[in-house]
Amino acid sequence: MQNRHLWIAVGLTVALMALVFVAGWMVGRPAKHEAPVPVPVASTPVDARAVFVPGAGQIEAIRRGVPIDQEGHPPPMAHVENADLKRARAYPMQPPTIPHAIDGYQVDKNSNRCMLCHARANAATFQAPPVSVTHYMDRDDQFLATISPRRYFCNQCHVVQTDAPVLVANQFRDIDSVLSTPPTAKE
Ligand code: HEC
Ligand code: HEC
Secondary structure (H helix, E strand, O other), X not given: OHHHXXXXXXXXXHHHHXXXXXXXXXXXXXXXXXXXXXXXXXXXXXXXXXXXXXXXXXXXXXXXXOOOOOXXXXXXXXOEOOOOOOOOOOOOOOOOOEOOOOOOOOXXXXXXXXXXXXXXXXXXXXXXXXXXXXXXXXXXXXXXXXXXXXXXXXXXXXXXXXXXXXOOOOOXXXXXXXXXXXXXXXX
C-alpha cells in the first residue's frame, strides 16, 4: 500500500515536470516568420595605439580621440612581451624588467615559482640568470642561505612589459648618453 502511493506521487511529479517543460518550450520558441532583430552598432572603432595629443607627445588615454557624444570600443588588451631577450637597464641598480610571461607563476607564503628557475641551485637547469647576491642579503647586509624576505615578492620590483604605448612621455637619459654629449651642447 505504502509503495503504491509513492509510485503515484512520483508519476504525478514526472508528468507535471514534463508539462512545465513543454509549456516553457512552447512559450520560449521564437515565432516562425519573425526576422532577427539587428544589433545596433553603437560604438566607434578606437585606434587605441596611435591617438597622440599633438605637441605633448602623450597619448590621449581616456577618450582616445573619440568625440564626446560617441562611445568608443574598448581598446584591445596589450600583450605581454615574451621574447626571452634581456632588456637593457637604464641605470646600474635598476631591477631588470622580466623578459618572459609570468602568467600563473604563484608567489605566496608556501612557494615561490620564480625561485624554481632563478635560485642559484636551479639556474643552470633552466638556463635562467640566478638572482644576484643582493637578493640574499638582509637589511644589516648579512648574507642569508635562502632568498631574503626583503626580496621574496619579486613583482614588487620586477615587472613584465607589454606592447601598450607609453601613456606619458619620458625624457630620461642614461648616464652614458649624458657623458657622450659634448660639453658645449649641455644645458
Ligand atoms: C621556467 C623558468 C622560469 C621561471 C619560473 C621564471 N623565470 Fe625569469 N627567467 C627565466 C629565463 C630562462 C630567463 C632568461 C631570459 C629568458 O630566456 O627569458 C629569465 C629572465 C628573467 C629576468 C631578466 C634578468 C636580466 O638580467 O635581465 C628577470 C627579472 C626575471 N626572469 C624575473 C622572473 C620573475 C619575477 C619570475 C616569477 C614571477 C620569473 N622570472 C620566473 C626563467 C624563468
Ligand atoms: C626590493 C626589490 C627587488 C625584489 C623584491 C627582487 N629583486 Fe631582483 N633585482 C633587484 C635589483 C635592484 C636588481 C639589480 C641589481 C642587483 O642585482 O641587486 C635585481 C636583479 C635581479 C636579477 C638579475 C641578476 C643578475 O645578476 O643579472 C634577477 C634574475 C632577479 N633580480 C630576479 C628576482 C627574483 C626571481 C625575485 C623574487 C624572488 C627578485 N628578483 C626580487 C631588485 C629586486
